Amino acid sequence: MSSTQKLIYASEDAYFNIKENFTATILSSMTVACTIAILSIFIIIFFNLRGAVEDWGERTHIIAYLKDNTSSATLKTLQANARAVDGVKELRFVTKSEALKNLSEELSEHSAIFEGVKKDILPASFEIKVTEEFRDPAKIMQTVRALKNLKGVSEVQYGQEQIKQLASFLKFFEFTALSLGIFFSAAIIFIISNTVRMTVYARKDSIEVMRQVGASETYIKVPFFIEGLLMGVLGGVMALVVLYFARYFFLQRTPEFLSFILVNPFTPLMLVVILFVTGVTLGAVGSLVSMRKFLSL
Numbered sequence: 001m002s003s004t005q006k007l008i009y010a011s012e013d014a015y016f017n018i019k020e021n022f023t024a025t026i027l028s029s030m031t032v033a034c035t036i037a038i039l040s041i042f043i044i045i046f047f048n049l050r051g052a053v054e055d056w057g058e059r060t061h062i063i064a065y066l067k068d069n070t071s072s073a074t075l076k077t078l079q080a081n082a083r084a085v086d087g088v089k090e091l092r093f094v095t096k097s098e099a100l101k102n103l104s105e106e107l108s109e110h111s112a113i114f115e116g117v118k119k120d121i122l123p124a125s126f127e128i129k130v131t132e133e134f135r136d137p138a139k140i141m142q143t144v145r146a147l148k149n150l151k152g153v154s155e156v157q158y159g160q161e162q163i164k165q166l167a168s169f170l171k172f173f174e175f176t177a178l179s180l181g182i183f184f185s186a187a188i189i190f191i192i193s194n195t196v197r198m199t200v201y202a203r204k205d206s207i208e209v210m211r212q213v214g215a216s217e218t219y220i221k222v223p224f225f226i227e228g229l230l231m232g233v234l235g236g237v238m239a240l241v242v243l244y245f246a247r248y249f250f251l252q253r254t255p256e257f258l259s260f261i262l263v264n265p266f267t268p269l270m271l272v273v274i275l276f277v278t279g280v281t282l283g284a285v286g287s288l289v290s291m292r293k294f295l296s297l
Contacts, residue, residue, distance in 0.1 A: 013223035018230065021198070025231060028195040032188050032235030036278055037242035039184040040271075041250075046177045047265040050170070062128040062140075062158040064147045070124070078152040082126055085150075087134030087143035092127045099125060123154065185282060188235070192286025196228045225287040232283015236275045243275070 018025050064082065083091050099122040134140050140158065147156050211220070251262050264271060
């Protein structure tokens with residue numbers, strides 16, 4: 001028997017298995033679909049929240065206040081030295097008058113307190129954005145210390161608590177994403193492997209007959225592998241429908257200011273591919289896990 005004929009037979013046998021256990025297969029596929037959809041919603045929320053946190057991190061900056069009476073030549077040298085410090089992504093020079101203007105705009109409701117105030121009452125400064133790598137509390141301190149040591153810098157301030165919260169939140173969310181990803185993947189593999197295993201036990205006698213007549217283990221296993229694979233594919237396709245309705249349901253009940261967390265960060269085609277590949281992969285793994293027990297029959 002050629003390889004093509006064997007594959008055709010295996011596919012027919014897998015179809016027979018699915019037909020014989022149609023209800024169990026559909027229920028298992030629906031469970032897989034719901035699990036994949038839940039995992040997908042979490043991934044969408046994770047990507048959107050991560051994007052929001054990174055945007056928050058983009059606004060994290062250091063303010064280096066300059067000493068009074070800094071000459072133009074010294075200022076140019078100081079700017080060059082500050083830009084060369086590790087972790088500095090962007091640097092903007094804020095003049096004394098600009099600093100007062102910014103403060104008066106922030107306190108516009110109390111504009112009367114600025115009447116008669118000299119324009120140069122506030123010090124000039126550098127507003128510095130740090131690179132993503134240096135938003136970690138330990139690393140940003142290296143940048144702060146280097147800036148403090150620059151000649152012409154009188155004081156350096158940065159949002160220490162904000163950076164700590166950002167770093168902690170990112171670590172927590174990454175850990176949660178990894179944990180739930182492993183949990184849901186294991187659940188899907190468990191569902192598929194047990195469904196395939198039930199089919200194996202239901203056909204125990206016919207499998208024994210096939211062994212007696214000399215069928216190879218691979219020849220016997222392939223139909224069950226295809227069955228698990230198809231179950232994963234069906235689950236992935238159904239997950240797309242479940243995901244669409246679940247996302248619509250939650251969007252109707254999510255406050256407008258939080259609706260960004262359910263925006264699809266992927267293109268429709270990419271989302272379809274991701275769900276399909278996820279279903280295929282988990283279906284294949286579930287079948288292989290079940291097959292490990294197969295030899296003991």
